[in-house]
Every structure is written in C-alpha cells, then in structure tokens.
Amino acid sequence: VDSTVETLDGDRVRLSVAVDADEFEVAVDAAFRRIGQGLRLPGFRPGKAPRRVLEARIGLEAGRQEALEHALPDYYGRALVHHEVDAIGRPEIRITGGADSGSVTFDAVIPVRPRLSISGHRNLRLEIMSPEVSNEEVEAQVDALRSQLATLEAVERPVAQGDLVTIDVEGVCGGEPVPGLTATEYLYEVGSGTVTPDLDDYLNGASVGDDLEFEADHRDGEGRVSFSVSVKAVQTRLLPELDDELAAEVSQFSTAEALVSDLRDRIGHAKRHQVGMLARDAAARAVADLVTIEVPPDLVESEIDERIRDLDARLRSQGLDLERYLEATDREPDEIREEFREAAEVAARVDLGLRAVAYVEYLDENDGRLDSYLDAMAVQTGLDVEEVRARLADSGRMLEVRADVSKRAALEWLLDSADIVDEAGNPVDRELLEPPEPVIPEEVVAVDETDGVDPDNNGGTGVDREDGEPAGDEEEDA
Known part of the structure; x- marks a missing residue:
C-alpha cells in the first residue's frame, strides 16, 4: 500500500492511497470465500464452491465490491498510521480507480485536530x-460525632431549619395519590429536601396544627403534584457537649483534646x-x-x-x-x-x-x-x-x-x-x-x-462508490 498526504483548508487532510493489483487480489479471494459461505450451489457444500464457479454465478464485480467494503478500512488505517494523521472524525472516502479491475486507488478526506495559537x-x-484547617471544619466534624448521641426534644415554637417535624403528607397527581409521596406520622428533617425542595420553604415558620397546601413539580418530571401537609409535632436535636466521656464513647481517644487534635490532623x-x-x-x-x-x-x-x-x-x-x-x-x-x-x-x-x-x-x-x-x-x-x-x-x-x-x-x-x-x-x-x-x-x-x-x-469509512451505493457497515473490521 502506497499513500501520500495533503493538507487541506478547514483542518482537514487528504490521504491518497494506492493498493497494487496483487495485494488487492488477496482481498478479492477472501471476499469470494465469505460470499461462498452464504450461497447454496448445486453440487457443493456451503463455502466449498471454488472461486471460478462463484464468479460465473455472481460476477467478478460482486467479489471486488465485497473486497472493497471489507478491506478498505484496513488500507485506510494503515495509511493513517504511516502518516500519523491526528484524525478526530470519520473519513469521506472516494474510490478513484480500480473498482472493476487492476490496482485500487482512493482518496480519504479526514477532519483533524486543529492546532491553535494561545496567549495569556x-x-x-x-x-x-486553602490546605490549612479552619476551626469551622474541625467543629463540623465534632458536631457530626456529637450527633451520633443526639436526643430529640419537643419544642413549642415555629419550625426552623434542621428541625424534625412529624407530618401527614399527601401528594396527588392527576387525581391519584403519588406512591412514595403519601404518608402519615412521617418524621421529616427540614432542609433535607427528600420529599420535594418546596416542602422546606412551606415548613419553615409553620407551627403545630398548621395545614399547608401547595403545588410542586413531580420529582420524576411527570407534571405537577398537589401537596396537602399537616404539621403534627416539632422536635429539635440536642447535641451533647464534647467532653472526655463523649470522646471515649465515639472514638479511641480518652480525652476531648486528643480527639480534636486527631480530627485536625486528619482533615489537614x-x-x-x-x-x-x-x-x-x-x-x-x-x-x-x-x-x-x-x-x-x-x-x-x-x-x-x-x-x-x-x-x-x-x-x-x-x-x-x-x-x-x-x-x-x-x-x-x-x-x-x-x-x-x-x-x-x-x-x-x-x-x-x-x-x-x-x-x-x-x-x-x-x-x-x-x-x-x-x-x-x-x-x-x-x-x-x-x-x-x-x-x-x-x-x-x-x-x-x-x-x-x-x-x-x-x-x-x-x-x-x-x-x-x-x-x-x-x-x-x-x-x-x-x-x-x-x-x-x-x-x-x-x-x-x-x-x-x-x-x-x-472512524469507519463512508465510501462514495462509482455506482452511488452507500457505505457498508464493515468498519468494525478495520
């Protein structure tokens, strides 16, 4: 296989490839063998009919066409490697000679990666x-450990972010309750957004006994959901103080000071x-x-x-x-x-x-x-x-x-x-x-x-054949 490369406008190159007749004849022989596997001819088992019989039956042109579809990706790929073409898309291939006999020549126009200038x-x-550890980061980790031993306490005040509220909730879409959006005595953490983010907006500032009505988008994108929510109870988390006793219970350290020092080291x-x-x-x-x-x-x-x-x-x-x-x-x-x-x-x-x-x-x-x-x-x-x-x-x-x-x-x-x-x-x-x-x-x-x-x-090949037929689906053999 001989080939040359030419740079074109618009970040494209043209590969011109020539395959000599003897090499292409090997591809034609293989093509007839593949064709023979799918033909039943009197007197021959499938795949055993010699080439001359197949040529007489379907013509040399059919074998060369099959060879082109099957072997062209390999010829193209070898030329691509030889010239180190940085292709980024499928080539447009046009057979320029040899479709019927002799040596085969074709051109491949390929989009290539642009080389650009840069400044700045x-x-x-x-x-x-910052790689430095802030006190807030340490405190957040401490609070996460404290929350493991948190207790809940009922409060008589409007709902605030982070509260745990007991609610009855019903979500209706198209006149039918929505599975997973209807429950009674449901314990919900305000700010979690697990039911719908809009629920947090309506719960903030609400009080026990309030009935809330609102609409929100279906979480699966299937229209609007009408929500009815009753606030039954409001609780807040009480976090225990960080002391040596808590440190020993939630970690391998016996003192709060050692625990905080370890947390700071780990975060850092x-x-x-x-x-x-x-x-x-x-x-x-x-x-x-x-x-x-x-x-x-x-x-x-x-x-x-x-x-x-x-x-x-x-x-x-x-x-x-x-x-x-x-x-x-x-x-x-x-x-x-x-x-x-x-x-x-x-x-x-x-x-x-x-x-x-x-x-x-x-x-x-x-x-x-x-x-x-x-x-x-x-x-x-x-x-x-x-x-x-x-x-x-x-x-x-x-x-x-x-x-x-x-x-x-x-x-x-x-x-x-x-x-x-x-x-x-x-x-x-x-x-x-x-x-x-x-x-x-x-x-x-x-x-x-x-x-x-x-x-x-x-990319595979998109061959413009002389007879106008579209490319085959053989590129995976490249």
Missing part, C-alpha cells in the same frame, strides 16, 4: 481551596493530599478558557463517545451493560449523550489548550519525557521498552501517547509559572504540588498485533 497562559492566577492530611489535584484542575479550567475557537463538533462527539464507553465499562464491572441501564432508567441514548455534552466540550477545550501550550513552549519536542513514559510503561507491563515502542507504533497509538506526554508536561509548566493562591490570596505551598505517578492506560499496551487503527478513535 504565562500569567495565570489560580485560586484553590486530606486537604493537603487534594492540593495537587485541585491546582491541576484549576489550571486545566483556566487554559480551557483561553481557547477562543469553536471546538470542532467531531472532537466533542469523540469526547462523548469516550465517556459513554467509560460508562459502559463501569456498568459491565457491576454486571450490567449500557443497553440494560437505559431500559431500567427509561432513557434514550441521545439523552445520555446530551448529559455528557457540556463536560465533553470543556474536556475538548482543555485538550486543545494544553496541546497549544506544549507547542508554543516547545514542550512537545522533548524526547526525554517520552522515553521516561515508555520506560514506566515497560516496567508496568513487564515488556521490553523496545517491544512497547514497536507495539504502540504498529497500532497507531504512539501519536496518542506522545500527545498525552506533551499535555502532561504542559500542565506541569502551567503550574510552575502560575500564581497559585488560596481563597484569602495567600500563596499555596508548592511542595504540595508534586505531580502524580503516571498511570499507564491498560488499553494502550493491550494491543492485538492483528489489529490496525482503533475504528472508535478514527
């Missing part, structure tokens, strides 16, 4: 949560552990805001596809799959895609922004970073580093790995050059910003050597 990234100010450890992640998230959001171009729709759709694959993988780990999940939740695939769209667009902007920073700061030209990454990958997989390199190159994933390494370097560059402060404007200790250990995606090295380019990443 050298003077970022990133604000993150957790917050310090989050600093690096929070700073990197802030840097990613900041660089996304610097991307001023309209994100290519193909790139957003690719990000959505990736999220759906991740969701399906998580569901399968729980014994489900995406199809059964959609049935159980009564949702359509398009609804899931729309839920992911906003986050996918942000992720696409982060991707473009980090690539731009890597380019303008020459971070994508450092082979040492790539070598270190491949060394780590080799250690994790138990393979020789040259074997790792060869597998990635053969599968077309080396481009993806190079990009990941460059984007990681760009993110660390942004952190090094940014002014990172807490909510009060105090500088954050940079020793807390150590980069995380690299995580090598298992799928990057779990490469079947018989596979070519991942069709999910690079």
Whole structure:
C-alpha cells in the first residue's frame, strides 16, 4: 500500500492511497470465500464452491465490491498510521480507480485536530481551596460525632431549619395519590429536601396544627403534584457537649483534646493530599478558557463517545451493560449523550489548550519525557521498552501517547509559572504540588498485533462508490 498526504483548508487532510493489483487480489479471494459461505450451489457444500464457479454465478464485480467494503478500512488505517494523521472524525472516502479491475486507488478526506495559537497562559492566577484547617471544619466534624448521641426534644415554637417535624403528607397527581409521596406520622428533617425542595420553604415558620397546601413539580418530571401537609409535632436535636466521656464513647481517644487534635490532623492530611489535584484542575479550567475557537463538533462527539464507553465499562464491572441501564432508567441514548455534552466540550477545550501550550513552549519536542513514559510503561507491563515502542507504533497509538506526554508536561509548566493562591490570596505551598505517578492506560499496551487503527478513535469509512451505493457497515473490521 502506497499513500501520500495533503493538507487541506478547514483542518482537514487528504490521504491518497494506492493498493497494487496483487495485494488487492488477496482481498478479492477472501471476499469470494465469505460470499461462498452464504450461497447454496448445486453440487457443493456451503463455502466449498471454488472461486471460478462463484464468479460465473455472481460476477467478478460482486467479489471486488465485497473486497472493497471489507478491506478498505484496513488500507485506510494503515495509511493513517504511516502518516500519523491526528484524525478526530470519520473519513469521506472516494474510490478513484480500480473498482472493476487492476490496482485500487482512493482518496480519504479526514477532519483533524486543529492546532491553535494561545496567549495569556504565562500569567495565570489560580485560586484553590486553602490546605490549612479552619476551626469551622474541625467543629463540623465534632458536631457530626456529637450527633451520633443526639436526643430529640419537643419544642413549642415555629419550625426552623434542621428541625424534625412529624407530618401527614399527601401528594396527588392527576387525581391519584403519588406512591412514595403519601404518608402519615412521617418524621421529616427540614432542609433535607427528600420529599420535594418546596416542602422546606412551606415548613419553615409553620407551627403545630398548621395545614399547608401547595403545588410542586413531580420529582420524576411527570407534571405537577398537589401537596396537602399537616404539621403534627416539632422536635429539635440536642447535641451533647464534647467532653472526655463523649470522646471515649465515639472514638479511641480518652480525652476531648486528643480527639480534636486527631480530627485536625486528619482533615489537614486530606486537604493537603487534594492540593495537587485541585491546582491541576484549576489550571486545566483556566487554559480551557483561553481557547477562543469553536471546538470542532467531531472532537466533542469523540469526547462523548469516550465517556459513554467509560460508562459502559463501569456498568459491565457491576454486571450490567449500557443497553440494560437505559431500559431500567427509561432513557434514550441521545439523552445520555446530551448529559455528557457540556463536560465533553470543556474536556475538548482543555485538550486543545494544553496541546497549544506544549507547542508554543516547545514542550512537545522533548524526547526525554517520552522515553521516561515508555520506560514506566515497560516496567508496568513487564515488556521490553523496545517491544512497547514497536507495539504502540504498529497500532497507531504512539501519536496518542506522545500527545498525552506533551499535555502532561504542559500542565506541569502551567503550574510552575502560575500564581497559585488560596481563597484569602495567600500563596499555596508548592511542595504540595508534586505531580502524580503516571498511570499507564491498560488499553494502550493491550494491543492485538492483528489489529490496525482503533475504528472508535478514527472512524469507519463512508465510501462514495462509482455506482452511488452507500457505505457498508464493515468498519468494525478495520
């Protein structure tokens, strides 16, 4: 297979691919074998009729057409890998020669990831949560422990946030009681919003004996619900004082002082552990805001596809799959895609922004970073580093790995050059910003050597045939 690449306007490239007659003849032979499996011819068992008999029956053109549909994705994928084309969508393929005989030639026009310029990234100010522990945070943890031993006391006053009220509640929709929204002597915590958030608004300030009538949206989005609520009793929680006795009862510490000290240490450890992640998230959001171009729709759709694959993988780990999940939740695939769209667009902007920073700061030209990454990958997989390199190159994933390494370097560059402060404007200790250990995606090295380019990443084929027939559904064989 010979191929050339040409850059076009609008973030597209054209691959021109030529397959010599002998190589394509191998694909034609395989095509006739597949066709023969589905034909019943007198005197031959299924799949055993020789090619000459099949040609006489259905014609050479049918075999070549089947070969084109089946083999074209592989030819396209090999050219894509050879030229390291950063495709972000499906190609438009047009056969330019050889549909009937001889060598086969075709053009593939492919949308590619845009390379953009960026400015403003050298003077970022990133604000993150302070790693210091506040007294309020410690008190909140203490109150959570105190609430384990809380008692309830009836009060004769209007309802306030956090009170526990005993109510009779009835929710009616379309003249019928709504299951789960009708109960008597129901103990409800004001502010929890578990029945409907509107209930909290009506209960606040109400008194025992009050009857409340209001309407609210159905929690399942099925219209409006008419609520009738009677307030029967109001209680408040009484929290015990923090003393040595309580500390011993709710923890392994014998004194309140030791318990509070331990809580402060635990909160501080957790917050310090989050600093690096929070700073990197802030840097990613900041660089996304610097991307001023309209994100290519193909790139957003690719990000959505990736999220759906991740969701399906998580569901399968729980014994489900995406199809059964959609049935159980009564949702359509398009609804899931729309839920992911906003986050996918942000992720696409982060991707473009980090690539731009890597380019303008020459971070994508450092082979040492790539070598270190491949060394780590080799250690994790138990393979020789040259074997790792060869597998990635053969599968077309080396481009993806190079990009990941460059984007990681760009993110660390942004952190090094940014002014990172807490909510009060105090500088954050940079020793807390150590980069995380690299995580090598298992799928990057779990490469079947018989596979070519991942069709999910690079699209299938939409072939414009000379006879005007639409593309087949064979792209999964790429």
